[in-house]
Structures are given as structure tokens and as C-alpha cells.
């Protein structure tokens with residue numbers, strides 16, 4: 019039995035944020051596959067036993083059950099002492115970017131990628147809307163990364179790992195990441211970290227789409 023248990027599936031970038039943190043910090047962890055595409059996260063039993071919010075990632079550790087990737091990342095900083103803050107100001111700055119990530123950077127892009135990249139809806143008013151919103155969020159992060167190698171403090175922190183959830187996903191979203199050169203360079207920097215793995219190397223895929 020591993021020390022950490024992560025309920026996840028390969029296509030989930032939100033779960034990847036946590037899986038990558040566990041891997042880069044050398045934690046002893048195992049994945050519990052969630053059958054997302056057959057509705058497991060909507061199952062009442064799963065919700066009452068695993069997460070009432072009906073989402074992955076869910077991390078189990080020493081009798082605690084944690085959900086919400088940003089909060090889990092913060093917990094893992096406390097546990098491992100890695101990729102965290104060096105002052106209260108930095109901690110707030112990390113949270114500022116993780117909240118922006120959850121609300122906009124991940125959220126719009128992940129919805130676009132689910133529709134266009136996984137369900138293959140083709141171009142619709144909805145995908146156009148989400149792509150425009152995702153591009154606006156990517157422009158904000160790209161601009162910030164033109165001034166610094168990592169989001170906070172000039173070194174890799176959980177703010178980067180949160181924002182990195184979906185940027186390595188291979189599916190076509192109709193968005194050219196080459197339009198965001200600073201994000202592209204930042205991706206390469208993170209990829210060069212010892213222990214880095216891509217999402218589908220870290221977590222079992224659930225898709226039957």
C-alpha cells in the first residue's frame with residue numbers, strides 16, 4: 019500500500035497537477051482509476067464515499083481525504099517542503115495564480131478540450147466562445163512569463179504545477195500554443211525537471227470516446 023492514493027484518470031488535467039507534484043517530489047503514491055466517461059463521478063455512492071463535490075482529483079493520505087487540486091497542492095508543500103513559498107507574500111501570490119488558473123486558465127481551456135478535443139463536437143458557438151476565453155487567459159499568463167521564468171519567485175512552485183495541468187495534453191483544441199511563446203518556453207523548463215512525466219505516462223486513461 020502506497021503512502022498516497024490519488025483518485026484520478028489520465029485525461030484529467032486537474033488530477034495531473036497533483037500526480038505531477040507527487041512524482042516531482044518523489045512521493046510514494048498510487049493511482050486509483052476513476053471511470054469518468056461512464057459516469058462514476060456522478061454516482062451517488064461514489065459521491066458519498068469519495069467526494070460529495072463529484073470531482074477528481076481526490077487524495078487520500080494518513081486518514082485524510084482532500085479534494086480541490088489547489089488545496090491538495092498546498093497540502094503537499096506542507097508535507098514535502100518542496101515547490102512552496104518563502105514568505106507570506108509569496109504564498110498569497112501563489113494562491114492568486116492558482117485561483118486565476120482554476121477560474122479561467124484551466125477552466126476555459128479544459129472545457130474547450132473536452133468538447134473539441136475529446137468529444138469531437140467540431141466547431142460550434144460554444145467551442146468558439148470557450149476558445150476566445152481560453153486565449154484571453156493564456157495571453158495573461160504568457161505576458162507574465164515574458165518577465166519571469168516561473169510564475170512566482172523565479173523558481174518552480176505549485177502555481178506553475180496548477181497552471182500546467184492541461185498544457186501537455188496532446189488533443190487538438192484548435193488553439194496554437196505556438197502563439198504563446200513564453201508559455202512554450204516555460205513548458206520546456208518544467209519538462210526538463212528531474213522526474214517529469216506526461217499525463218498519460220502518470221495516470222491510466224479512462225476514455226472510450
Ligand SMILES: N[C@@H](CCC(=O)N[C@@H](CS)C(=O)NCC(=O)O)C(=O)O
Pocket residue numbers: 029030031032033059060072073074075085086087088120
Ligand atoms: N477545481 C477543481 C476542478 C476539478 C474538476 O473539474 N475535475 C473534473 C475532471 S478534470 C471532474 O472530476 N469532473 C466531474 C464531472 O464533471 O462529473 C480542482 O481543481 O480540483
